[in-house]
Amino acid sequence: MNDATETLRMTLVGAGPLARAIGRILARGPTEVHLWARGQAARDAIRAEVPELNVHHELEAALEGAHVVLLAVPADQLTEAAERYGEHALGDHVVLTAARGVGPNFTLPHEMIRKKTCVRQIGILGGPIHARELATGRSINAVLATRFPRVLEMVRRLVSGAPVALHASKDIVGVQVAGAVSNVASLAAGMCDALELGDTARGVLLTHGLVDARKIGMALGATEATFGGLAGLGELIPRHVTSMDRHLDVGAAVAKGASLQEALQQAQGHVEGVVTAMEAMALADARGIELGLVRAVAQVLQGEASPREALEAVLHHSLDLDDPRGR
Amino acid sequence: MRPEDQERILTELESRVSLAKVRATEAGGPKLSEILEDSHYFERKRLKEDRGSPTREADVKFWDQVQQDLRRASERDQKLLARKVIRHYAEEIAGNFDERVYQVVTRALPPGLGLLLNAASPLRLVKRLPQMPNLDESVVIQGEVEQLHRLHEKGTVILVPTHVSNLDSIIVGYALFRMGLPPFIYGAGLNLFTNPLISFFMHNLGAYTVDRKKTDPLYKDVLKEYATLTLEFGYDNIFFPGGTRSRSGAIEQHLKLGLMGTGLAAYINNLQRGAAQPKVFIVPATLSFELVLEAETLIDDFLKEVGKARYIIDDDEFTRPKRVFDFMSQLVSMDSKIHVTVSRGYDVFGNPVDDEGNSLDPCGRVVDTSRYVLDKGKPVHDAARDAEYTREVGERVGEAFLRDNVVTSTHVVAHAIMNLLRERNPRMSVLRILRTGGTEDDLELRSVYRETDRLLGELRALEQRGRIRLGTSLRASAEDVVSDALAHYALYHTRPAAQRRGDRVVPRDRNLVLYYQNRLEGYGLSSRPCLSPNHRALADLRG
Numbered sequence: 001m002n003d004a005t006e007t008l009r010m011t012l013v014g015a016g017p018l019a020r021a022i023g024r025i026l027a028r029g030p031t032e033v034h035l036w037a038r039g040q041a042a043r044d045a046i047r048a049e050v051p052e053l054n055v056h057h058e059l060e061a062a063l064e065g066a067h068v069v070l071l072a073v074p075a076d077q078l079t080e081a082a083e084r085y086g087e088h089a090l091g092d093h094v095v096l097t098a099a100r101g102v103g104p105n106f107t108l109p110h111e112m113i114r115k116k117t118c119v120r121q122i123g124i125l126g127g128p129i130h131a132r133e134l135a136t137g138r139s140i141n142a143v144l145a146t147r148f149p150r151v152l153e154m155v156r157r158l159v160s161g162a163p164v165a166l167h168a169s170k171d172i173v174g175v176q177v178a179g180a181v182s183n184v185a186s187l188a189a190g191m192c193d194a195l196e197l198g199d200t201a202r203g204v205l206l207t208h209g210l211v212d213a214r215k216i217g218m219a220l221g222a223t224e225a226t227f228g229g230l231a232g233l234g235e236l237i238p239r240h241v242t243s244m245d246r247h248l249d250v251g252a253a254v255a256k257g258a259s260l261q262e263a264l265q266q267a268q269g270h271v272e273g274v275v276t277a278m279e280a281m282a283l284a285d286a287r288g289i290e291l292g293l294v295r296a297v298a299q300v301l302q303g304e305a306s307p308r309e310a311l312e313a314v315l316h317h318s319l320d321l322d323d324p325r326g327r
Numbered sequence: 328m329r330p331e332d333q334e335r336i337l338t339e340l341e342s343r344v345s346l347a348k349v350r351a352t353e354a355g356g357p358k359l360s361e362i363l364e365d366s367h368y369f370e371r372k373r374l375k376e377d378r379g380s381p382t383r384e385a386d387v388k389f390w391d392q393v394q395q396d397l398r399r400a401s402e403r404d405q406k407l408l409a410r411k412v413i414r415h416y417a418e419e420i421a422g423n424f425d426e427r428v429y430q431v432v433t434r435a436l437p438p439g440l441g442l443l444l445n446a447a448s449p450l451r452l453v454k455r456l457p458q459m460p461n462l463d464e465s466v467v468i469q470g471e472v473e474q475l476h477r478l479h480e481k482g483t484v485i486l487v488p489t490h491v492s493n494l495d496s497i498i499v500g501y502a503l504f505r506m507g508l509p510p511f512i513y514g515a516g517l518n519l520f521t522n523p524l525i526s527f528f529m530h531n532l533g534a535y536t537v538d539r540k541k542t543d544p545l546y547k548d549v550l551k552e553y554a555t556l557t558l559e560f561g562y563d564n565i566f567f568p569g570g571t572r573s574r575s576g577a578i579e580q581h582l583k584l585g586l587m588g589t590g591l592a593a594y595i596n597n598l599q600r601g602a603a604q605p606k607v608f609i610v611p612a613t614l615s616f617e618l619v620l621e622a623e624t625l626i627d628d629f630l631k632e633v634g635k636a637r638y639i640i641d642d643d644e645f646t647r648p649k650r651v652f653d654f655m656s657q658l659v660s661m662d663s664k665i666h667v668t669v670s671r672g673y674d675v676f677g678n679p680v681d682d683e684g685n686s687l688d689p690c691g692r693v694v695d696t697s698r699y700v701l702d703k704g705k706p707v708h709d710a711a712r713d714a715e716y717t718r719e720v721g722e723r724v725g726e727a728f729l730r731d732n733v734v735t736s737t738h739v740v741a742h743a744i745m746n747l748l749r750e751r752n753p754r755m756s757v758l759r760i761l762r763t764g765g766t767e768d769d770l771e772l773r774s775v776y777r778e779t780d781r782l783l784g785e786l787r788a789l790e791q792r793g794r795i796r797l798g799t800s801l802r803a804s805a806e807d808v809v810s811d812a813l814a815h816y817a818l819y820h821t822r823p824a825a826q827r828r829g830d831r832v833v834p835r836d837r838n839l840v841l842y843y844q845n846r847l848e849g850y851g852l853s854s855r856p857c858l859s860p861n862h863r864a865l866a867d868l869r870g
Contacts, residue, residue, distance in 0.1 A: 091698030
């Protein structure tokens with residue numbers, strides 16, 4: 001088993017951009033990296049792209065002797081991936097996810113994993129990690145939220161030597177909520193751009209998004225400070241400077257008159273913020289939480305309000321900065 | 328406990344705790360001399376405040392000697408002195424269960440419980456022995472009894488019951504006997520041992536002493552290690568995870584995890600030494616009373632101290648034998664039931680277990696739990712990791728308590744009355760309503776029927792979803808439920824919680840109304856909760 005001198009073995013479940021980027025970075029180092037992908041085409045593509053990776057067509061073989069498992073799939077595929085992985089999961093596996101979305105009833109990614117597996121030692125990767133940025137090889141900053149010191153220790157070993165600055169947090173709920181709601185804020189920012197409301201309005205809308213994330217997080221037991229840290233504010237700022245986000249494109253398309261379905265088809269990828277906006281509203285209604293930006297985005301996406309009217313209403317709404325519970 | 332095990336446990340306990348302290352010192356923790364100085368400080372402080380302690384004189388002498396020895400102790404002497412202090416605590420804690428005494432006492436059942444209650448004091452009650460209530464019909468044992476038997480065979484069981492009354496340990500002990508299980512070991516407050524007769528029975532029925540007035544961290548370490556060792560030796564335990572009786576009357580949700588964590592510690596130790604049956608199971612049990620013996624004292628304590636509740640109450644109804652006798656007799660006379668509901672068991676990580684003792688993941692797959700504690704391929708203790716596992720167990724136990732709570736008419740009608748009082752006094756805090764009764768000090772009987780009926784609807788829906796259990800009295804109409812509750816309220820308490828006067832219902836003891844209604848906190852009923860979600864509530868209650 002693993003000790004400080006033994007080679008760490010990591011298994012990536014999934015073959016999306018994040019898995020490929022992480023696989024490429026880690027396979028260059030001392031970590032033995034294995035990857036499982038469901039489709040033959042995906043496996044062939046990744047073999048060609050990252051030859052150092054051990055690519056498997058059997059999940060069991062990919063997980064043989066694994067110390068760390070990254071379920072590198074978006075939130076809408078996480079339950080299925082966790083269920084499949086759960087067949088082979090072991091109690092000493094360290095399991096990571098970077099999914100930024102929620103499931104039905106605002107189920108957070110770590111809850112999706114818990115509902116389908118026996119694992120406990122879960123780490124949430126948050127903050128400004130983006131596959132495209134990772135792929136460039138530049139140094140990145142990430143938050144690792146976990147309640148288990150061993151998870152932090154293992155991930156630190158994994159990334160030692162890689163251009164990754166890891167920031168620890170125990171607030172797994174806060175980091176997940178911040179990540180998920182930032183996608184909703186991105187949808188709004190995309191709408192704002194398309195409507196040419198200006199940079200100031202964009203900044204105010206993003207601030208509303210952060211306030212909404214904090215309200216939801218606090219209701220679910222998160223720590224307030226998380227939302228002002230790297231997982232909250234630290235995620236929003238770089239995302240909107242670099243504009244590398246499909247959510248911006250979807251928001252902009254909807255603001256220009258496309259239907260949600262058309263906008264999602266154009267985006268050709270996972271836009272987790274759409275589901276997050278709907279689920280956040282259901283949660284807010286059930287718990288009596290007042291959400292400004294999230295409600296506006298949800299109404300626009302459902303065709304219940306025009307983008308301009310909805311966003312302008314948010315811009316004229318008080319931010320409730322002093323009441324984190326949002327009541 | 329078998330005498331040979333008792334001695335082995337004490338010796339091992341002394342050795343383990345002292346070794347742990349020496350290792351902690353070597354790792355840069357507090358020095359042995361500092362640990363002993365702290366012990367001396369905490370114990371002298373306790374003895375200064377606790378002048379009624381029966382062992383005060385001997386304890387003062389012991390600690391004076393420790394202080395004296397410590398002054399000139401070499402490093403080696405300090406180690407010996409630490410062992411002496413640990414042994415001192417260990418011997419106080421250790422029970423001396425005697426199988427023969429158990430056989431004698433349990434053969435006397437029924438009405439053995441009467442005999443036990445009788446032991447709670449009082450020679451003058453002995454003469455009333457023939458009138459003692461026979462509780463065979465009154466204690467209803469239900470739930471996962473078969474699984475409890477199986478788990479007892481497959482490993483060591485920690486039974487974790489809810490706690491509202493000092494009668495609980497007696498009821499649980501009686502229930503175990505009725506289920507055909509051997510006695511379990513349990514920690515009982517030192518205040519329950521002050522009567523020599525009850526002390527005799529409690530010790531011999533498997534109780535060990537827990538002195539909650541002792542705040543010395545070393546004492547707590549010894550206590551935890553004692554519980555751990557008994558589990559490793561295969562003795563099933565009872566822990567009351569609420570720590571103390573629920574003052575508010577609500578189901579405990581914020582559980583004390585210290586003792587529950589000993590289950591995991593014992594499991595890891597068992598794995599390390601390759602024990603044949605290493606598994607430890609946590610089995611919640613929910614005790615539900617229609618009336619609670621000490622309700623008046625407990626709710627008064629809850630409200631009076633607002634956040635600073637007395638941790639130990641040694642002058643309540645339980646200490647008055649006639650009250651105990653009257654309470655039990657009247658409960659029996661009303662055909663009132665005490666429900667002991669055994670929940671399905673969990674492993675020490677919070678996974679549910681099947682009847683064979685296999686741990687199951689959420690999809691029903693068998694889990695190899697030894698993997699949870701491996702590091703470098705070996706089972707190891709890890710304080711931060713293990714605390715996280717135990718926190719999860721606490722959450723599962725809290726959920727089981729809510730699920731297997733048996734609600735009765737006294738709870739539902741109290742909830743209905745409190746809802747109506749709050750509705751009629753929307754601007755008043757709960758505490759003000761309790762103090763003043765609000766603008767109206769009685770309620771229309773019809774409105775109590777209506778509100779009870781509404782609540783029954785909600786509760787039946789919850790029951791269908793498996794989120795609560797309803798007592799048989801709640802199968803009746805709202806009118807009958809109200810009538811049953813009012814009859815119970817009139818039974819035993821100094822003043823009934825509520826009373827009927829013509830077509831009105833008068834809340835006579837509003838604190839008691841709050842106490843009984845609190846049993847329905849935590850279910851998300853459509854009325855506003857009286858307690859805050861974490862049951863601390865007290866700030867909320869202040870006007």
